[in-house]
Amino acid sequence: xxLFLARRIGVMLATALCLxxxxxxxTNIPAKLETLAKTQAGSRISDAxxxxxxDRNGYNQPMLVRYGEWLGVVPGWTRTDGDGAVxxxxxxxxxxxxxxxAPDRCGLMQGYWxxxxxxxxxxxxxxxxxxxxxxxxxxxxxIVMVPMxxxxxxxxxxxxxxxxxxxxxxxxxxxxxxxxxxSGVVFIALLASSTVGLSPLxxxxxxxxxxxxxxxxxxxxxEKITFWxxxxxxxxxxxxxxxxxxxxxRASMTEVMTQxxxxxxxxxxxxxxxxxxxxxxxxxxxxxxxxxxLQIPWLxxxxxxxxxxxxxxxxxxxxxxxxxxNDIELLLAASVVAVLxxxxxxxxxxIGYVWLNPRIxxx
Amino acid sequence: MTHxxxxxxxxxxxxxxxxxxCKEGKLSRREFMTRVTALGVTAPAAYGLLGLAAxxxxxxxxxxxxxxxxxxxxxxxxxPRTWDWSELANVCRGWLEYLVSYERDGSIQPVLLESxxxxxDATVFTMNVRPGxxxxxxxxxxxxxxxxxxxxxxxxxxxxNSMAGRMSALSEDGQLREGAIEIVDDLTLRLNLTSPDIAIxxxxxxxxxxxxxxxxxxxxxxxxxxxxxxxxxxxxxTGIGAVIERNPDHTWWNEGNGAYLDRIEFVDLGTDPAAWMxxxxxxxxxxxxxxxxxxxxxxxxxxxxxxxxxxxxTLAVRFNQGNPPYDNVNVRRALQMAVNxxxxxxxxxxxxxxxxxxxxVCPIHxxxxxxxxxxxxPARAREMxxxxxxxDHEFELISIDDDWQAATCDSVAAQIRAAGINIRRxxxxxxxxxxxxxxxxxSSTEWNMRxxxxxxxxxxxxxxxxxxxxxxxxxxxxALLDEANGIADADxxxxxxxxxQQIMLDExxxxxxxxxxxxxxxxxxxxxxxxxxxxxxxxxHYAVS
Numbered sequence: 001x002x003l004f005l006a007r008r009i010g011v012m013l014a015t016a017l018c019l020x021x022x023x024x025x026x027t028n029i030p031a032k033l034e035t036l037a038k039t040q041a042g043s044r045i046s047d048a049x050x051x052x053x054x055d056r057n058g059y060n061q062p063m064l065v066r067y068g069e070w071l072g073v074v075p076g077w078t079r080t081d082g083d084g085a086v087x088x089x090x091x092x093x094x095x096x097x098x099x100x101x102a103p104d105r106c107g108l109m110q111g112y113w114x115x116x117x118x119x120x121x122x123x124x125x126x127x128x129x130x131x132x133x134x135x136x137x138x139x140x141x142x143i144v145m146v147p148m149x150x151x152x153x154x155x156x157x158x159x160x161x162x163x164x165x166x167x168x169x170x171x172x173x174x175x176x177x178x179x180x181x182x183s184g185v186v187f188i189a190l191l192a193s194s195t196v197g198l199s200p201l202x203x204x205x206x207x208x209x210x211x212x213x214x215x216x217x218x219x220x221x222x223e224k225i226t227f228w229x230x231x232x233x234x235x236x237x238x239x240x241x242x243x244x245x246x247x248x249x250r251a252s253m254t255e256v257m258t259q260x261x262x263x264x265x266x267x268x269x270x271x272x273x274x275x276x277x278x279x280x281x282x283x284x285x286x287x288x289x290x291x292x293x294l295q296i297p298w299l300x301x302x303x304x305x306x307x308x309x310x311x312x313x314x315x316x317x318x319x320x321x322x323x324x325x326n327d328i329e330l331l332l333a334a335s336v337v338a339v340l341x342x343x344x345x346x347x348x349x350x351i352g353y354v355w356l357n358p359r360i361x362x363x
Numbered sequence: 364m365t366h367x368x369x370x371x372x373x374x375x376x377x378x379x380x381x382x383x384x385c386k387e388g389k390l391s392r393r394e395f396m397t398r399v400t401a402l403g404v405t406a407p408a409a410y411g412l413l414g415l416a417a418x419x420x421x422x423x424x425x426x427x428x429x430x431x432x433x434x435x436x437x438x439x440x441x442x443p444r445t446w447d448w449s450e451l452a453n454v455c456r457g458w459l460e461y462l463v464s465y466e467r468d469g470s471i472q473p474v475l476l477e478s479x480x481x482x483x484d485a486t487v488f489t490m491n492v493r494p495g496x497x498x499x500x501x502x503x504x505x506x507x508x509x510x511x512x513x514x515x516x517x518x519x520x521x522x523x524n525s526m527a528g529r530m531s532a533l534s535e536d537g538q539l540r541e542g543a544i545e546i547v548d549d550l551t552l553r554l555n556l557t558s559p560d561i562a563i564x565x566x567x568x569x570x571x572x573x574x575x576x577x578x579x580x581x582x583x584x585x586x587x588x589x590x591x592x593x594x595x596x597x598x599x600x601t602g603i604g605a606v607i608e609r610n611p612d613h614t615w616w617n618e619g620n621g622a623y624l625d626r627i628e629f630v631d632l633g634t635d636p637a638a639w640m641x642x643x644x645x646x647x648x649x650x651x652x653x654x655x656x657x658x659x660x661x662x663x664x665x666x667x668x669x670x671x672x673x674x675x676x677t678l679a680v681r682f683n684q685g686n687p688p689y690d691n692v693n694v695r696r697a698l699q700m701a702v703n704x705x706x707x708x709x710x711x712x713x714x715x716x717x718x719x720x721x722x723x724v725c726p727i728h729x730x731x732x733x734x735x736x737x738x739x740x741p742a743r744a745r746e747m748x749x750x751x752x753x754x755d756h757e758f759e760l761i762s763i764d765d766d767w768q769a770a771t772c773d774s775v776a777a778q779i780r781a782a783g784i785n786i787r788r789x790x791x792x793x794x795x796x797x798x799x800x801x802x803x804x805x806s807s808t809e810w811n812m813r814x815x816x817x818x819x820x821x822x823x824x825x826x827x828x829x830x831x832x833x834x835x836x837x838x839x840x841x842a843l844l845d846e847a848n849g850i851a852d853a854d855x856x857x858x859x860x861x862x863x864q865q866i867m868l869d870e871x872x873x874x875x876x877x878x879x880x881x882x883x884x885x886x887x888x889x890x891x892x893x894x895x896x897x898x899x900x901x902x903x904h905y906a907v908s
Contacts, residue, residue, distance in 0.1 A: 042445050042446075042447040042522065042524075045522055049522045052522060053522050117439075118439065118601065119602065120440075120583075120601060185637075192644060193641075194644050195665060210645070210646065211644060211645075211646070211665075212645050214645075215641070215645035216640075216641030216642070216644060216645060217632065217647055219604075219630060219632065219642065219647060220647055222603075309638065310638070311631075311638050313603050321602055
């Protein structure tokens with residue numbers, strides 16, 4: 001078990017290293033650095049000003065050296081101004097002003113995630129605040145998605161080919177075939193517009209006070225989550241993930257229902273609900289459990305679209321902003337977080353799999 | 364006394380023009396009212412122009428109190444002189460004020476200055492500082508503070524300091540020139556310019572010219588909000604929003620004439636107008652920063668009326684005279700003649716603007732001179748092209764792939780084609796287009812507005828100027844422009860302007876179809892929040908009723 005964990009963490013570190021290097025390379029090609037200088041020092045500055053800005057902020061060293069600085073294996077750059085004042089990467093990150101007061105190296109290994117150029121704040125602060133917001137969104141998505149998916153899947157898989165199975169399967173396929181950017185827009189048009197969809201009718205009948213039923217914008221959820229401002233983003237993500245999990249659950253359920261021990265139980269006169277709940281369910285949940293865990297990183301994709309669409313400033317929104325503004329250190333930190341999420345969920349899925357299926361053992 | 368502002372009693376020239384258009388039925392009455400009131404004509408006077416009595420207006424006076432939520436991008440703050448987006452300035456307008464302000468009617472009004480005078484040839488400006496102004500930390504506001512700010516503006520060694528270019532007549536080697544500013548007494552100072560520059564005062568109304576306290580250093584006017592205005596920041600989160608509240612510890616110099624709202628919230632909802640729309644529908648915002656295209660009508664349909672600002676921003680469909688056949692004035696004039704600017708405005712820009720007259724001077728410019736406009740005559744255009752032996756020549760019109768710019772050029776080309784002249788359209792992506800924008804033989808460029816008519820002419824049409832994309836070189840034009848640059852009074856300058864505009868028309872320099880209008884939508888109970896031609900959000904004057 002320990003060996004397994006150690007190997008997994010090793011894989012995680014290697015993946016994070018490769019991914020961050022790719023991100024670092026792509027955000028540091030010269031044209032991207034020029035974009036960065038222009039977003040930082042003024043969008044209409046001249047080429048000479050761009051060069052001088054890059055020089056003054058330590059961007060003109062070889063790419064590998066700067067990647068090393070970010071990791072903390074190479075000493076951070078320093079520069080002595082004409083009047084004797086020393087600036088440098090570590091001086092800025094630690095806030096030191098006295099020459100010699102800052103540490104030599106200040107990268108990931110020393111615990112410095114760097115500063116976000118877009119938000120003018122430490123990356124760790126930005127990421128933790130935004131991850132918190134996404135945490136709430138994901139929590140509600142899981143609360144809505146997982147039970148719904150399992151119920152739909154189990155009901156459909158209980159009696160393969162029945163009318164219930166056909167209609168629930170159709171629903172599941174339709175929901176998973178609709179990407180978030182389509183369903184989100186459809187939801188807003190149907191439920192959150194005062195001119196089209198449901199809201200004008202409800203207003204006409206006097207059923208709602210405000211002009212719209214749901215809020216088509218989740219910004220106010222940042223301060224206080226209510227059913228009315230959070231329902232649409234949660235539904236948009238949950239519906240997409242739900243169909244897929246329901247399909248897997250159904251497949252797994254139908255397979256279990258054809259097993260010999262189920263037939264034996266029926267012949268012994270066990271009631272149908274009891275068969276489903278006692279004998280079939282646990283075995284049928286093995287496959288969906290893995291899929292649910294794998295689905296979480298996938299949902300992070302959806303979070304980018306949904307958070308931008310509903311202007312809810314979470315992790316996905318931060319990723320979008322960082323990419324749009326070439327915020328190098330924020331993007332790097334976001335990719336580390338993404339790697340963490342993928343590998344931790346996989347770890348949980350592996351361990352849970354062992355628990356659900358005694359035939360598998362981790363060695 | 365030669366103030367640059369127009370006398371308040373004088374009617375704007377364009378107002379009379381619009382009145383006659385309205386009477387002829389070319390302009391709807393509503394459109395007429397929007398445009399004329401935007402020019403500073405009061406509503407009763409505007410009705411008077413049409414020979415009508417003003418309807419009884421509903422009493423809507425500004426009251427103290429209330430709050431407002433507005434959609435606007437919140438960008439990371441930086442040193443005001445390096446601001447590159449109006450939004451950066453708008454957040455800080457509540458505490459960082461300006462020496463002068465640019466008004467919706469095109470005039471320049473004093474704010475922290477009380478008045479100013481120029482000498483005969485506009486080389487010496489005397490500025491009188493408004494007495495009784497204090498900073499919100501208690502310090503008095505004096506001429507030395509003004510001098511300190513001008514010195515900051517002149518410092519070209521700061522990357523992205525766009526004020527340095529605007530203050531070039533006061534600087535030398537990228538710094539304030541020795542002797543350029545004389546502090547006469549606590550409330551008076553004198554600027555000595557190296558060359559006549561009537562735009563110097565107008566430039567001080569530009570958004571990077573926010574006046575900061577002498578103690579201000581660094582990059583963040585929000586973290587250290589010392590200013591002269593009535594508000595102060597509460598919070599500022601890049602990409603998310605900002606909250607501003609009335610400052611209870613400070614007596615504003617202009618108390619009683621503003622600072623009505625208790626609290627202003629800016630909400631950054633990203634760049635997608637559909638998201639703003641959703642937020643407006645659920646009551647999360649009360650007004651937009653700028654609305655474009657179809658969304659102007661969509662917001663109106665959900666109960667947020669639009670406010671229009673006429674601007675001098677435009678699309679210049681210019682010929683480059685360094686490239687044959689455009690070195691021939693007859694060819695240029697023939698192509699101009701083939702195009703009806705009204706049609707271009709309607710098809711290329713959804714009628715969201717005013718028709719322009721091919722000389723790049725706008726009716727909202729104080730020195731705009733009324734001269735007979737361009738002639739539309741496609742048959743004559745075809746004859747002239749044939750007379751030059753270009754009957755079979757295929758012209759090419761290049762544009763960027765931007766939506767409205769491409770549509771405008773399409774409609775210009777369609778009319779030239781309809782006149783029987785061969786023309787091909789080429790659309791280039793932005794990344795390629797800007798590499799060579801100065802040298803295309805026939806293409807279009809977006810120009811933003813400047814408060815004075817001479818400013819764009821100086822930048823874009825003077826011989827050898829670096830942005831002279833038309834390749835226009837005319838000694839008489841340059842001489843007249845020099846003369847106009849030295850006349851601070853707009854009425855006097857207008858006589859020369861008439862000649863300058865006529866040269867632009869005679870030489871067929873460009874097809875300039877329209878002036879773009881800008882729009883903003885806000886709830887009907889919000890007062891004084893009309894769209895501003897340079898995107899200013901002066902929330903210290905906004906109120907709710």
